[in-house]
């Protein structure tokens with residue numbers, strides 16, 4: 009079956025659709041433009057840099073509600089291109105290769121973050137515009153790769169929020185406050201929240217607070233890419 013599928017849908021570069029000679033994610037031209045999150049980085053939020061006690065100044069002064077956030081890639085180059093296509097260019101089919109890329113490249117993190125997967129939900133309005141929720145598609149694929157349960161019913165976005173792009177940090181925090189509702193079913197569980205891009209962490213933090221208030225024990229955040237702070 010897998011062989012048959014590869015005949016019909018040969019593996020293609022997730023950033024430019026170039027057909028690949030065998031299984032893989034990026035073509036020879038895009039591969040050098042894939043930027044992995046550099047080591048060392050903050051042990052709480054993965055901000056690149058060598059920090060005293062391995063924690064960045066921001067996490068030091070305002071400890072995030074989640075245990076750890078991690079992204080295998082920087083939101084730049086070929087990965088940013090792939091995510092843009094996935095999100096804004098009507099390419100829900102990219103969920104499959106991007107889900108396996110995420111599972112593969114975050115294997116070490118996922119050993120520690122062993123709980124069920126929950127997508128960071130898009131508001132229904134945006135879902136209607138786009139026709140699909142990229143975080144949910146990505147999480148479902150990741151769940152298949154890891155053979156791990158996905159509980160998209162554990163977290164709902166119940167209030168529409170403005171786009172976070174261009175908002176300052178305090179405005180971002182205020183914008184997402186009270187945006188989520190968690191199911192009482194999360195009580196006693198560790199949760200791995202999944203999204204495509206981590207920016208300031210405002211949304212991930214608010215979702216974490218909501219899940220913890222509903223009784224979740226620990227929250228881990230996993231995204232495919234992480235935006236550099238100086239670029240925001």
Ligand SMILES: [Zn+2]
Nearest residue numbers: 021024035038
């Ligand atoms: Zn390519």
Ligand SMILES: [Zn+2]
Nearest residue numbers: 050053064067
């Ligand atoms: Zn940090």
